[in-house]
Amino acid sequence: MAEDDRSPEEEFQELIRQLFGGAGGVDPEQLSKLSGMDIDPAMMQQLMQQLQQAFAAGGPDGGIDWELTRRQALHIANQDGLGITSGQRGDLDEAFALATLWLSEATAISGLATAPQALTRGAWVEATLPVWQALAEPVATSIADALTGALSEQAPDDMQSLIQGAGRFMRTVGGSLFATQLGHVVGNLSKEVVSGGDVGIPVMPDGEAAILPQNFSDFGEGLEIPEDQLALYIATRELAHARLFRHARWLRLHVISQVTDFARGIRVDTSALEDLAGRFDPSEPDELRRALESGALLPPRSPEQDTALARLENLLATIEGWVDVVTAQATGRLPMADRIAEAVRRRRAVGGPAEQALASLVGLTLRPRRMREAAAMWQAVTDAVGVGARDALWDYPDLMPTADDLDDPAALVARLEARARGEEPERDELDDALARLLAGEEPAAPAAEEPADGDDDAPDEPRPV
Template sequence: MADSNPEDEQSPEEQFQELIRQLFGGAGGQVDPEQLERLSGMGIDPAMMQTVMRHLQGAFAGGADEGISWDLAKRQALHIANQDGLVVTDGERTDLDQAFALASLWLSEATTISELATPPRTLTRGGWVEATLPVWQELADPVATSIADALTEALRDQAPEEMQSLVQGAGRLMRTVGGSLFASQLGQVVGNLSKEVVSGGDVGIPLMPDGDAVILPQNFADFGRDLEIPHDQLALYVATRELAHARLFRHARWLRLHVISQITDFARGIHVDTDALEELASRFNPAEPDELRRALESGALLPSRSEAQNAALTRLENLLATIEGWVDVVTDAATARLPSADRIAEAVRRRRAVGGPAEQALSSLVGLELRPRRMREAAAMWRAVTDAVGVAGRDALWDYPDLMPTAEDIDNPAGLVARLEARARGEEPAPDEMDDALARLLAGEDIGEAPPEGTADDGPRPQRPDPEHDEPNEDGPGDPRPV
C-alpha cells in the first residue's frame, strides 16, 4: 500500500498557510504549482492566486518581516527624484556659494544669532531625498502602522468563523499589503516633493538632520524662471532666508525636538476610518491594489479630526508661524539693500502660503498641513518686539523654551512688548500660573490645590531666566512649554 501524502491530509486552511510559509519562508519564494491546484477545493482559482502571489512577492520582497518596507519608500522616492538625471554644475555651485557668503555677512547685521558651524552647500534632488527621508519616515510611521493594523483587523472582523484560521495565517501578509502600499505612496510624495523644494527650510520644518543650510539649484532655477527678477538678487534672498532658518535651529537646539514632537503627537492621534476601510476590504483584491492606493492618495481613510487633534494642529500652526515670522522679519532686514527685495519676499510668501502639489498630497496621506496660517500676524509681532527692545532683546527670546512667544502673544503683541519693556527696566515680571504652581511646590504645598485666600503674593517666587545675563543652555532644558 502506498504511503499517504501528508499534504493530502491537510485542510484547505492549512494548505493556504503552508503556501504563505513557502512564499516568505525557506522555499526562496518558489511555490509548488501542485499546491496551487489543491486550493481549488477552497473555491479559489489557482491562476488568480498565482497572479496574486507574483504581485505580492514582487512588491514586498525584503519587507515582509517588518510589515512596512521603508526601503521601498526610499527606492520609489529616489527613482522619481533622479528621473531627470540632472546634476549640480560647477557654475551653479559657485554662484550659490558666493550668494551664501554675502548673505551671511548681511544676516549678521540683522540678528545676534551666530553663524553656522558648517558651511552651506548645494544638493541634488536625490541628495535631498537621502538626507530628509528619515524625518519623513518618523512623521509618517504612526499613520502607516494604523492603516496596516486596521486593514488586518477589518479583514479579521469580516471573515466567517470557519475562515478565521485562514485569516490568521494571512494576517501578516495583509498587514504587509497595507503598510507597503503606504510606504510606496510616501515614496512617491517625497520624490515629487524633491522637485518642488528650493531649500532645506522650504517646508517650514527642520528636515536636515544636522541643521545644515542647503539649496537645490535645479529647483531654484525653476522657481525664478517666471519672476523676471535678476538671478543674483533672487539667489541672495533665498540664501539669506535659508541661513536664517538654519541659524535659528542651530542656536535653539531644543526647537527641532519641539517641532518634531508636536508633529508626531498629532500623527499618533490619527485613527483610520474603520467603516471606510471595512467597506474597502470587503472588495479588496491584493493583485489589483489600485483602489487602496487611490484611497490613500485622497485621504479617504482618514476621518475628520477630533477636537484633540484640532487643538494639536492649532498649537503646531502657531509654533511654525512663530518660527516663520521671525525668519521673515530677519530676512527682510538683512536684504533691505536688494532693489527687488519686496517683490521676492511677496513671491516667497505666496509660495509658502499655497504650497505645491506634493505638499497637498502629503496632507492627504498623513492628514497634516504644514502651511502656517498666521505667518503674517507672527511677523507683525516680531516687528513690534524689534521696535520695542531691539534685535538683541528679540533674539534672546529663543534662548530658553519658556521665553518663546505664545499664541496669545501673536494675538496681542502689546502685552508681550509691555512685559519685555518692564524686564528691560529691571522690573519683576508679573507671575503666571506656572510661577504660582512652582512657588507652591517649593513651599511644600499641594499644587493641585489653590493657594489660601490672601496669600497669592506671599513668599518668594522663582525667577525666569534673564536673557541679558544668563548664558543660554544649548543642550536645551527639559520639555518646552506648549505654544
Template sequence: MADDDRTPDDDLQELLRRLMNGGAIDPEQLSRMAGMPVDPATLSQMMQQFQGMFAGAQDGSISWDATKRQALHIANQDGLGVTDGQRTDLDQAFALAGLWLSEVTTLSPTAELPRAITRGQWVEQTLPVWQEVAEPVATSIADALTEALRSQVPEEMQDIVQSAGRLMRGVGGTLFATQLGQVVGKLSLEVVSGADVGIPVIPAGSAVLLPQNFAELGAGLEIPEDQLALYIAARELASARLFRHAKWLRLHILSQIDDYARGISVDTDALEEMASRLDPSNPEELRQALESGALLPQQSEAQKLALARLENLLALVEGWIDVVTADATARVPHLERIAEAIRRRRAEGGPAEDALGALVGLRLRPRRLREAAAMWRAVGDAVGIAARDSLWDYPDLMPTSEDIDDPAGLIARLEAQARGEQPEADDMDDALARLLAEEAERTEGEADRDAPASPSDDDEGHPRPEGDQPV
C-alpha cells in the same frame, strides 16, 4: 482529494498557504479561480512581485526601504547633478547673505558650510523625518487593513488569517510606505531649500539649496536669478542659525507633530467597504484612497488643539525668518516682489505637498504667518534685535498665541525686564507660589513629627511641670 472534488475555497486556502510559505504559484490554478484565461507569463511576473512583498513583510514591520526606493527613483530620473557654475553662484550668494544676516540678528552663524545638493541628496537627508512623521499613520493603516481583511475571510479560513496577522500588517505598511515614497519623490522636484517645507527636515544647523529646482522657480517668477538667490540663501541661513541657536526647537516641533499624528485613527468602515470590492489586479482605488486621505476620519478635538499649537509654533519660526530675511536683503531692488512671491508660494504649497497632507492628515503651512511676522517686527522695533532674539534662548520664553494676537503685553514685559523690574505675577505664578507654600508647610509638619522628644517633654511631647523631670 481529487481535482474534481476541489471547491473554490479549497483553491483559495492552498493559494494563501503558498503565498505565505514562498511556494510556487500555479497559473492554471489562478486562471481557474478567476474563471477566465490569464497569460501565464504576465501572471507569473505579477505573482513574483506579490510574493516578494509578502516575503519582505514576514516580521510584520513596515518596509521603509520601499519609501526610499520610490523617492529616489523619482528624484533621480533626470540624472542631473550640481554643476560647478551653479555651485559657485550659490556659494557667492550664501557668503553675501551671511554677511548681511550678521547685521540684523544676534544669532551666530553655523559652523557647517552651506551647500548646493541634488534632489536625490535631499531625499536621503530628509527621509528619517518623513518616516517619523508618517509612521503613526502607517501603523494605523496597517493594523486596520489586517482587521478589514480578516472580516472578509470565511470562518473556516480564520486560522490561516490569524497566523498570518503579522504578515498582513507588514503588507499594509509596505503599501503605505511605497505611496509615501512617491509623494516624497515628487516633493523633491518642488523644494528649493532645506527650510522650504516649513518643518526642520534636514539636520539642525544645515543650510542647503537645490539648484535644479531653484532655476525653475526663477523662471516662473520672472525675477533676476541673482536677486532671488540672495533672498533664498538669506532665508536658508536664517533658518540654520535659528535651529542651531535654539537646540531644543527641532525636537519641540517634531514632538508636537508626533502628538498630533498619534491621535490619527483610520476609518475602518471605509477601509472594509473598499476591501470588499478591491480588485487585486487594479490597485488604483487603494492608491487614490491613500493619497486623497479618504481613509482618515475628521480630526478629533484633541487633534485640533494639537494642530493649533503646532501651527502657532511654525508661524513663530517662519515669521521670525521672514522678518530677519527682509531686513538682511533690504538692499535687493525687487525685495517686495520676491518676498510676496515666496510667501504666496509657501501658503499655497504644491501638488506633492497637498498629497503629503492628505496622506498623513497634516498640513504643514502655518496659517498665522503674517500675524507672527508683524509681532516679531513690533518687538524688534520696540526693544531691539538682541531682546527679540533672546526669546529663542529657552522654550518658556517663547511668545504665546495671545502674544501673536496682541504683542503689546509681551513688549511691556520685555521693557520692564530691561529696566530691571520684576515681572508682574500672572495666574500661573500665583498657582505655583501656592503649591510651593503648601509643600513647605507639609515638609515642616513632617519634620516636627519626626523630631526626637526632648527629655523635658512628657510622652505626648508636652513640657513637663517643674520638679517633675526624670532622674
C-alpha cells in the same frame, strides 16, 4: 477531492495558502484556472509577486520596511539624472557667503558651524528621510493594523485560521503599501522644494543649510526677477532658518514632537477600510493605493486633533514669522526683495502637489496659516526693544511667544519694554512656590476652609454613609 475537481474559488484559496505559507513561486497552471472567477491571471500573478516581495522585505518583527520608501523616493528624485554644475555650485557659494554677512547685521544669532551646500534631489531625500519616517510611522502602523483586522473580518469562515496565522504578513502588506506611497510623495516633494527649510519643519540635519539648484531654476521661472537677487534672498532665508534651529537646540524636538503627537492621534476609518476590503477586486490592486493617496481612509479630525493642529500651526507661524522679518531686514539692499518675499509667501500658502499629497497621506497640512500675524508681532518686538532682546526670546522654551502674543503683540512688547527698563514682572503664586522650593522650605499648607455659618459643630471626620 481530486486537484482537477476543485472550483475556481478553491483554486484561489490554494494560491493564498501558497503565498502565506512561503511556498515561493505560484503555479502558472493554477493561475490559468482563475479565468472562471473573472480574474486576469497575468494581473493576479503580478499581484502575487508584489505581495511575496513585500513579505520578504518586511521589517523586523513584521514592522514597516522603510527601505521601500527610500528606494521609491530615490527612484523618482533621480529620474532626470541631472547633477549640479560647477557654475551652479559657484553661484550658490557666492550667494551664501554674502547672505552670511548680511545676516550678521540682522540677527544676534550666530552663524552655522557647517558650510551651506548645494544638494541634488536625491541627496535631499537621503538627508531628510529620517524626519519623514518619524512623521509617518504612527499613521503607517495604524493603517497596517486596521488592514489586518478588516481583512480578517471579511475572510470566509473556512479561511479564518489561515488569515489569523498570516497576521504578520497582512500587516506587512499594509505597511509596505504605505511605505511605498510615502516614498512616492517624498520623491515628488524633492522636485518641488527649493531649500532645506522650504517645508516649514526642520527636515535637514541640525545646523545644515542647503539649496536645490534643479528646483531653484524652476521657482524663478515667470517671476521676471534677476537670478542673482533671487539666489541671495533664498540663501538668506535658508541660513536664517538653519541658524534659528541650531541656536535653539530644543526647538527641533519641540516641532517634531508636536507633529508626531498629531500623527499618533490619527485613526484609520475602519468602516471605509472594511468597505474597501469587502469589494476588493484582485484584478484592481491599485484601488488600495488610490485610497491611501486620496486620504479616504483617514476620518475627519477629532476636536482634540483640531486643537493639536492649531497649536502646531501657531508654532510654525512663529518660526516662519521670525525668519520672514530677519530675512527682510537682511535683504533690504535688494531692489526686488519685497516682490521675492511675496512670491515666497504665496508659494508657502498654496503648497505644491506633493505637499498636498502628503496632507492626504498623513492628514497634516504643514502651512503656517498665521504667518502674517507672526511677522507683524516680530516686527513690533524688533522696533520696540531691538534685535538682541528679540532674538533672546529663543534662548529658552518658556520665553518663546505664545498664540496669545500673536493675537496681542502689544502685551508682549509691554513686558519686554518693562524688562529692558529693569522692572521686575509681577510675581504670582507659581513664582512664590518656586522660590520656596529653591530655598529648601516646606511647601505652604493649603488654607483650611472656614466652617459654614451654623455648622460650627461639624465633625472633623466625614460621617459614615
